Amino acid sequence: MRRMEPGSELEEDSELDQRQLSLTIACIVQRLRGSQLHSELEREARTSLHKTEVRLESLKEDLKEFLRKSGWEKKLQNAVYRELNVLPELGHACTPAEHMKEGLMYIRRAQINWEKRVLKSLNSMCTEMSIPLAKKRSADEQKELLHKWNEMGTDEPDLSRFRPVYAPKDFLEVLINLRNPNYDGGDPTGLNGSWGLINVPLKVKDLTALRNLYTELGLNYEQLGIDDSMQISPEPFEIEYIRLGQKVLSKKDSAAAQQYVRQGCPTTLRADMWALILNVNNQLADSLYYEQLKSNVIQHDLLVDNLIYKDVKLTASNDDYYFVFEDYLYQVLLCFSRDALVLDHFNYSSASPPKSYIKVAPLCFLYHEPSKLYQVFREMYVRFFFRLHNISSHSSGIVSLCLVFETLVQTYLPQLFYHLREIGAQPLRISFKWMVRAFSGYLATDQLLFLWDRILGYNSLEILAVLAAAVFAYRAENLMEATSLAAAEAILADLSTLQVMPLLQLFLFATSN
Numbered sequence: 001m002r003r004m005e006p007g008s009e010l011e012e013d014s015e016l017d018q019r020q021l022s023l024t025i026a027c028i029v030q031r032l033r034g035s036q037l038h039s040e041l042e043r044e045a046r047t048s049l050h051k052t053e054v055r056l057e058s059l060k061e062d063l064k065e066f067l068r069k070s071g072w073e074k075k076l077q078n079a080v081y082r083e084l085n086v087l088p089e090l091g092h093a094c095t096p097a098e099h100m101k102e103g104l105m106y107i108r109r110a111q112i113n114w115e116k117r118v119l120k121s122l123n124s125m126c127t128e129m130s131i132p133l134a135k136k137r138s139a140d141e142q143k144e145l146l147h148k149w150n151e152m153g154t155d156e157p158d159l160s161r162f163r164p165v166y167a168p169k170d171f172l173e174v175l176i177n178l179r180n181p182n183y184d185g186g187d188p189t190g191l192n193g194s195w196g197l198i199n200v201p202l203k204v205k206d207l208t209a210l211r212n213l214y215t216e217l218g219l220n221y222e223q224l225g226i227d228d229s230m231q232i233s234p235e236p237f238e239i240e241y242i243r244l245g246q247k248v249l250s251k252k253d254s255a256a257a258q259q260y261v262r263q264g265c266p267t268t269l270r271a272d273m274w275a276l277i278l279n280v281n282n283q284l285a286d287s288l289y290y291e292q293l294k295s296n297v298i299q300h301d302l303l304v305d306n307l308i309y310k311d312v313k314l315t316a317s318n319d320d321y322y323f324v325f326e327d328y329l330y331q332v333l334l335c336f337s338r339d340a341l342v343l344d345h346f347n348y349s350s351a352s353p354p355k356s357y358i359k360v361a362p363l364c365f366l367y368h369e370p371s372k373l374y375q376v377f378r379e380m381y382v383r384f385f386f387r388l389h390n391i392s393s394h395s396s397g398i399v400s401l402c403l404v405f406e407t408l409v410q411t412y413l414p415q416l417f418y419h420l421r422e423i424g425a426q427p428l429r430i431s432f433k434w435m436v437r438a439f440s441g442y443l444a445t446d447q448l449l450f451l452w453d454r455i456l457g458y459n460s461l462e463i464l465a466v467l468a469a470a471v472f473a474y475r476a477e478n479l480m481e482a483t484s485l486a487a488a489e490a491i492l493a494d495l496s497t498l499q500v501m502p503l504l505q506l507f508l509f510a511t512s513n
Contacts, residue, residue, distance in 0.1 A: 028084070224266065225501035245265065270453070312326060325364035406427065419479070438455070
């Protein structure tokens with residue numbers, strides 16, 4: 001075994017790791033100190049002092065043992081695990097907050113400029129329409145909204161004057177124009193450069209690295225989404241897998257649940273399994289917090305309320321899968337727009353107002369109690385979905401996903417990429433809307449939930465880029481016959497018949513290097 005010499009690189013790396021660990025622990029302790037869990041732990045600890053098994057001479061050890069046996073240790077572990085999944089990588093203790101959000105200055109500036117553009121659009125709308133960003137509702141308005149809270153889908157307000165703040169194509173143009181001013185590709189001819197639209201020097205995973213990341217999706221692993229849908233007796237695998245899932249749920253361990261869903265999650269267990277992974281408990285305090293948000297909606301009218309109404313009316317209410325959940329969508333999104341806990345998250349990250357209805361709707365199949373539905377969506381957003389509306393260098397950020405997609409298609413489908421480029425149908429212009437919406441609204445619901453199982457299981461959005469590339473590979477023969485962007489878009493217009501897991505497996509593990 002190699003010894004660490006004083007002043008050696010190994011010793012410096014070890015000290016750096018220790019400082020990083022200490023900083024992470026301090027940050028998590030600070031975030032948990034004011035939480036409901038901290039108050040409950042304190043109360044439980046005080047109560048335990050009156051128990052005979054807790055002795056003064058061994059107070060610390062007895063207290064830890066009591067908390068372990070009573071299940072509080074597991075709750076604390078899950079809370080810490082949740083924070084580890086949400087917190088960004090922490091730098092030096094003196095690192096400015098803005099640098100913690102994003103380390104690369106040119107990307108940070110691009111996000112700031114994008115946020116200014118969105119805000120300017122909102123302010124311009126207010127000025128043109130002579131309406132405020134926010135106002136208090138009258139007593140009659142409050143009474144009316146409260147009365148129709150569970151039937152908001154029946155309301156037909158005049159929204160013709162309100163326009164969307166931005167469309168996915170607007171956001172894509174911002175990403176296309178993103179450049180590192182300090183980077184020179186060293187290829188003045190352009191012959192060796194990327195054929196793609198994204199031209200930023202970020203390191204992203206190649207196919208080999210993606211195979212290593214998604215090992216459990218390999219052909220030698222049984223999968224829900226494949227093995228359970230085969231004609232040849234899938235029962236033994238499915239029955240045993242459900243039994244294992246029930247055991248995971250009984251242990252109440254977030255990390256174990258996250259590992260479990262890497263091979264998919266049975267429909268009957270999915271709601272509880274996802275809630276365990278996200279550490280959503282839906283206790284009385286959570287329900288009261290939701291009611292407080294609802295009260296804020298009742299009392300105050302925001303400009304964004306109209307944008308949410310219009311977004312849902314034009315899209316989800318006309319969607320074959322999601323129209324039945326229209327009332328839920330309004331309730332969740334209106335409360336989300338007023339949640340200060342979401343604002344707290346952006347002390348560490350940035351994001352622009354999302355078109356979030358499309359990511360709430362699939363969750364309505366799993367959760368029918370508004371408070372729990374809301375909590376799960378909020379956790380999914382702050383852990384994953386905000387990255388799809390955020391200009392960052394993160395490996396799960398939309399910039400990196402675009403790069404992964406273009407690299408995969410250009411490397412393994414070069415003829416197709418070149419053909420589409422030549423007819424003015426850049427692949428990213430077609431696939432971007434799939435990725436920015438996490439494929440919600442494009443795949444059949446059961447297939448979308450299988451996909452989201454893997455997002456939760458691997459704590460990464462990179463699988464979205466892999467699936468987008470796999471769709472192009474699957475439709476490659478037809479796409480080679482396309483002669484225009486419109487023709488290519490028509491070929492890829494309907495993804496509702498696709499089976500997600502076979503596509504992912506074939507692209508990841510049957511594509512030759």
